[in-house]
Amino acid sequence: MTRRPLTLRREWVHGWLLLTPALVLLFAFTHVPAVTTVWDSFFSTPRGRREAAFVGWRNYETLLADETFWQVLSNSLWYAAVTIPASVALALVMALWVDGKLAGRGFVRLAYFAPTVLPLIAVANIWMFFYTPGFGLIDQIRGLFGLAEVNWLGDPALALGAVTVVAIWKEAGFFMIFYLAALQSIPPQLREAAAIEGASRWTFFRRVTFPLLMPTTLFVSINAVINSFRMVDHVFVMTEGGPDNASSLLLFYIYETAFKFWDTAYAATLTVVLLVLLSAVALGQFFLLDKRVHYR
Amino acid sequence: MSQSSLDRWLNTVGAWTLALVWFLPLVYAVWTAVHPGEYATRFELFAPLTVENFVNAWNAAPFARYFLNSFLLVTFILIGQFVLCTLAAYAFARYTFPGSGALFALVLLQLLVMPDILIVENYATMRTLGLVDTIAAIGLPYIASGFGIFLLRQTFKTVPKELEEAARVEGAGSLTVLWRVYVPLAKPTYLAYGLVSVSHHWNNFLWPLIITNSVETRPVTVGLSVFAAVDQGIDWSIINAATLMTSGPLLLAFLLFQRQFVQSFMRAGIR
Numbered sequence: 279m280t281r282r283p284l285t286l287r288r289e290w291v292h293g294w295l296l297l298t299p300a301l302v303l304l305f306a307f308t309h310v311p312a313v314t315t316v317w318d319s320f321f322s323t324p325r326g327r328r329e330a331a332f333v334g335w336r337n338y339e340t341l342l343a344d345e346t347f348w349q350v351l352s353n354s355l356w357y358a359a360v361t362i363p364a365s366v367a368l369a370l371v372m373a374l375w376v377d378g379k380l381a382g383r384g385f386v387r388l389a390y391f392a393p394t395v396l397p398l399i400a401v402a403n404i405w406m407f408f409y410t411p412g413f414g415l416i417d418q419i420r421g422l423f424g425l426a427e428v429n430w431l432g433d434p435a436l437a438l439g440a441v442t443v444v445a446i447w448k449e450a451g452f453f454m455i456f457y458l459a460a461l462q463s464i465p466p467q468l469r470e471a472a473a474i475e476g477a478s479r480w481t482f483f484r485r486v487t488f489p490l491l492m493p494t495t496l497f498v499s500i501n502a503v504i505n506s507f508r509m510v511d512h513v514f515v516m517t518e519g520g521p522d523n524a525s526s527l528l529l530f531y532i533y534e535t536a537f538k539f540w541d542t543a544y545a546a547t548l549t550v551v552l553l554v555l556l557s558a559v560a561l562g563q564f565f566l567l568d569k570r571v572h573y574r
Numbered sequence: 575m576s577q578s579s580l581d582r583w584l585n586t587v588g589a590w591t592l593a594l595v596w597f598l599p600l601v602y603a604v605w606t607a608v609h610p611g612e613y614a615t616r617f618e619l620f621a622p623l624t625v626e627n628f629v630n631a632w633n634a635a636p637f638a639r640y641f642l643n644s645f646l647l648v649t650f651i652l653i654g655q656f657v658l659c660t661l662a663a664y665a666f667a668r669y670t671f672p673g674s675g676a677l678f679a680l681v682l683l684q685l686l687v688m689p690d691i692l693i694v695e696n697y698a699t700m701r702t703l704g705l706v707d708t709i710a711a712i713g714l715p716y717i718a719s720g721f722g723i724f725l726l727r728q729t730f731k732t733v734p735k736e737l738e739e740a741a742r743v744e745g746a747g748s749l750t751v752l753w754r755v756y757v758p759l760a761k762p763t764y765l766a767y768g769l770v771s772v773s774h775h776w777n778n779f780l781w782p783l784i785i786t787n788s789v790e791t792r793p794v795t796v797g798l799s800v801f802a803a804v805d806q807g808i809d810w811s812i813i814n815a816a817t818l819m820t821s822g823p824l825l826l827a828f829l830l831f832q833r834q835f836v837q838s839f840m841r842a843g844i845r
Binding site: 294303304306382384415447504511514532556560 | 581582585586588589590592593594596597598599600602603606657658659661662664665666669670671672674677680681683684685686687688689690691692693694695696697698699714715717718720723748773776777779780783784794795798799802810813814817820821824825828832
């Protein structure tokens with residue numbers, strides 16, 4: 279009777295000891311900064327000898343009155359709203375193609391997946407050239423049809439779209455992999471049974487494949503949402519958020535505010551907005567996700 | 575029958591068209607990089623080949639140093655992640671102790687709130703620690719990876735308890751059991767996670783850009799952006815050669831280990 283609690287407690291200590299190194303770093307660079315961000319958003323930015331002072335909601339008042347913020351927020355939401363469905367839908371189509379019988383399947387799969395392993399900052403350089411007015415590949419192709427030059431990255435109406443296309447190109451192949459894995463786990467008997475019943479391929483996809491892929495779709499979508507707030511590297515190379523913040527995204531604006539204008543308190547306030555958006559995603563995940571998808 | 579063959583034909587055409595569009599940026603980069611500058615926009619089949627762009631790019635910036643930095647960085651992160659995530663995953667998979675559920679939830683939270691977006695606070699932390707502009711500072715926030723802990727925990731849970739008990743009977747301690755029983759059985763997971771981690775951190779840009787400000791610490795991604803930004807009038811061919819150089823090691827590894835790469839990403843995401 280006396281030994282059992284003792285060994286139990288030794289197991290506790292062992293468990294905690296094994297966890298300690300990872301948890302220390304995890305808290306130091308994820309959880310603690312997430313909390314101090316909120317804390318710092320209620321203080322002013324320390325400048326020179328002036329220390330940070332408690333300012334209550336003032337940073338948030340600045341935020342509400344900041345036109346750039348509203349533009350960047352709507353840019354980010356637009357970017358997410360286009361990138362997510364487009365890359366997920368393309369990923370599904372790609373996976374269906376690569377999963378079926380296809381001549382040169384190896385090459386096709388390689389082509390779809392290649393953007394995933396390339397640095398976004400590097401491919402942005404290549405895309406820059408595609409978009410160059412006049413000389414760029416897109417304009418050269420348009421020129422063949424007698425269409426005029428377009429300044430894709432310099433036109434406020436087009437810059438965000440141009441940046442979004444690169445994000446879709448980069449991500450679709452990555453999500454394809456998850457669909458491919460899911461497709462390969464669907465038992466072939468289902469297809470045979472459907473063939474006997476005389477179901478068309480489209481019916482089979484709509485009634486069998488697509489519902490079976492639902493957990494994957496949710497998993498991929500959540501990843502896509504998180505990535506859409508994180509993927510800003512190409513903005514640095516292609517537009518630097520311009521022209522007139524037309525292609526600026528929230529994380530890029532946070533970077534500018536903190537490391538160009540050195541207004542860390544306001545950058546913290548902007549980060550809080552990003553955290554709120556991500557929490558909304560987490561809640562959505564919690565309510566949407568099937569019980570089966572929950573990790574044990 | 576004819577309808578299904580038409581169907582197949584349409585699918586093949588669609589799949590190939592998309593594949594070619596997807597490959598185009600890469601093909602174009604290779605084209606400009608191996609031809610003299612004047613062929614950057616003129617596509618002639620027999621344009622002369624050259625390696626001069628690569629030589630010029632290599633000489634125009636300290637790329638050798640950038641490569642070394644990137645190599646040190648991904649090695650540091652990978653070793654750190656393997657050690658810390660293995661220990662933590664073992665604790666979550668095989669130990670019962672109060673708070674394990676809540677702590678695991680906090681670990682999973684990192685899948686959502688990544689260090690990537692907490693740049694302001696993490697920069698302040700690094701300044702307090704006096705680590706600004708060091709390779710350690712680039713890597714530290716990523717070493718305790720929630721993703722890695724989760725992945726390894728799932729793998730460790732599939733290891734039969736009998737194997738562990740057999741080892742215990744022979745007198746092995748906890749860490750010996752972990753090292754002799756669990757780690758060897760999780761090799762495919764380590765490979766998968768390793769590939770994902772290396773490609774992710776080789777490509778990472780924003781945080782290294784913020785935390786480094788000298789040639790001695792910059793990884794290739796930041797080096798490339800500095801190189802392409804400073805010389806505005808620089809040749810497209812040279813920029814593209816530099817671009818290919820920085821992606822080169824990954825691209826090469828990907829071509830050589832294509833199957834493992836794809837399977838690794840699948841394995842990493844499937845559970």
